[in-house]
Amino acid sequence: MSKAPQTGLVVRGHGRHYVVEDQDGQRIHCLTRGKKSDCVVGDRVRWMRSSEHEGVIEKVEPRRNLLFRQDEWKTKSFAANLDRLLILVAVEPQFSESQLTRALIAAQSAGIAADIVLNKTDLPGAPAARERLAPYKAMGQRVLELSLKGRPDESREVLLPLLHGQATLVLGPSGTGKSTLINLLVPDAQAQVGEISQALNSGRHTTTTTQWYWMDAGREDALIDSPGFQEFGLRQIAAPDLASYMPDFKPYLGECRFHNCSHRHEPGCAVLTAVEAGAISPSRYRIYDELWDELSAPPKY
Ligand SMILES: Nc1nc2c(ncn2[C@@H]2O[C@H](COP(=O)(O)OP(=O)(O)OP(=O)(O)O)[C@@H](O)[C@H]2O)c(=O)[nH]1
Ligand SMILES: [Zn+2]
Known part of the structure; x- marks a missing residue:
C-alpha cells in the first residue's frame, strides 16, 4: 500500500467526508485535515492513503473556476473546474425566468459557458415556452430544444458531441427531466452512485449531495448532478x-x-x-x- 501523495478528483463530498477518485478510477473515502471542509466536487487534490480504505486530502489544486451561489448568510458551492453549465427547463412545469437568469449570471461571472435545454417540447405548451425564451436566443444564448423522453435518441445525438471531453454541471428544477437526462446519458448511473456510496460506506445522501458521473468508460465526459435548492443568491456580485x-x-x-x-x-x-x-x-x-x-x-x- 503506497502512502506517497497522489493526485485525485473529488467526486462526492459531504461535510468533511469526500470520495476521491485516483488516476486508475478507484474511489476512496478521504477526509480533509482540520475542521474546515473546503473541497468541492470537481476539485483536483493531492491526497495520501492513511489506511487501506481511507485517505487524507493534503491540498486542493488551484481551481480554474468555481460555480456557487451566495445569499446573505452563506455561500454554497455547486462544483469546481467546470467546462459547461446545462440549465434544464421544461415546457411544464413552467420555469422561473428569475432562476434562469440568475444561473446564467452566476455562470457568466464565473467564466463558465452555459446552455439552456428546453425539455418536453412534445407538449402543447411548447410555443409559449419558446416565446418566453426568445429574448435569451436573441441575446446569443444557445437554447437546445429537446424531448428527452419523447425523442431520446435524437436528444442523445444533440447532447453527446456538445458534452464530449467536458465536465458539465446540470441544474434543473424538480420535474423538468433531470433524472431522465442523466439516465439517458449515463446508462449505469445507479451503479456509479452505488460505487461512490460504498466508498463512503453509506447508502445515505444519495440524493442530497452533488454527484459526479462519467458518461463514458474512458472517463473523459462527465456530468455533475447538483441537488435542488430554493434560492439562487447572487450576493457575490456587486x-x-x-x-x-x-x-x-x-x-x-x-x-x-x-x-x-x-x-x-x-x-x-x-x-x-x-x-x-x-x-x-x-x-x-x-x-x-x-x-x-x-x-x-x-x-x-
Ligand atoms: N412529455 C414529456 N415528459 C417528460 C419528458 N422528459 C421527462 N418527462 C417526464 O417529466 C417527469 C419528470 O421527469 P424526471 O426526469 O423525473 O424529472 P426530475 O427533474 O429528475 O424531477 P425530480 O425527480 O422531481 O427532481 C416524468 O414524469 C418524466 O416522465 C419529455 O421529453 N416529454
Ligand atoms: Zn444607464
Missing part, C-alpha cells in the same frame, strides 16, 4: 456589475450620460432607451431591477 453579465444589456453599457449609471432612473440612460424601444425585453429588465434591489440591500441579520 449591483453595478450586474449589467455586464447580461449580454442583452452589454451593447448599451458605456453609452449612458452618466458613467456610473444604474440604468434605473437616470436621464440619458441608453439601457432604459433600449427597454423602451423593445431591444431589451421587459421581463429581463424587471429581473435586473429586482436583482439590483436585492444586491444593494444592506444585510438584514
Whole structure:
C-alpha cells in the first residue's frame, strides 16, 4: 500500500467526508485535515492513503473556476473546474425566468459557458415556452430544444458531441427531466452512485449531495448532478456589475450620460432607451431591477 501523495478528483463530498477518485478510477473515502471542509466536487487534490480504505486530502489544486451561489448568510458551492453549465427547463412545469437568469449570471461571472435545454417540447405548451425564451436566443444564448423522453435518441445525438471531453454541471428544477437526462446519458448511473456510496460506506445522501458521473468508460465526459435548492443568491456580485453579465444589456453599457449609471432612473440612460424601444425585453429588465434591489440591500441579520 503506497502512502506517497497522489493526485485525485473529488467526486462526492459531504461535510468533511469526500470520495476521491485516483488516476486508475478507484474511489476512496478521504477526509480533509482540520475542521474546515473546503473541497468541492470537481476539485483536483493531492491526497495520501492513511489506511487501506481511507485517505487524507493534503491540498486542493488551484481551481480554474468555481460555480456557487451566495445569499446573505452563506455561500454554497455547486462544483469546481467546470467546462459547461446545462440549465434544464421544461415546457411544464413552467420555469422561473428569475432562476434562469440568475444561473446564467452566476455562470457568466464565473467564466463558465452555459446552455439552456428546453425539455418536453412534445407538449402543447411548447410555443409559449419558446416565446418566453426568445429574448435569451436573441441575446446569443444557445437554447437546445429537446424531448428527452419523447425523442431520446435524437436528444442523445444533440447532447453527446456538445458534452464530449467536458465536465458539465446540470441544474434543473424538480420535474423538468433531470433524472431522465442523466439516465439517458449515463446508462449505469445507479451503479456509479452505488460505487461512490460504498466508498463512503453509506447508502445515505444519495440524493442530497452533488454527484459526479462519467458518461463514458474512458472517463473523459462527465456530468455533475447538483441537488435542488430554493434560492439562487447572487450576493457575490456587486449591483453595478450586474449589467455586464447580461449580454442583452452589454451593447448599451458605456453609452449612458452618466458613467456610473444604474440604468434605473437616470436621464440619458441608453439601457432604459433600449427597454423602451423593445431591444431589451421587459421581463429581463424587471429581473435586473429586482436583482439590483436585492444586491444593494444592506444585510438584514
Ligand atoms: N412529455 C414529456 N415528459 C417528460 C419528458 N422528459 C421527462 N418527462 C417526464 O417529466 C417527469 C419528470 O421527469 P424526471 O426526469 O423525473 O424529472 P426530475 O427533474 O429528475 O424531477 P425530480 O425527480 O422531481 O427532481 C416524468 O414524469 C418524466 O416522465 C419529455 O421529453 N416529454
Ligand atoms: Zn444607464
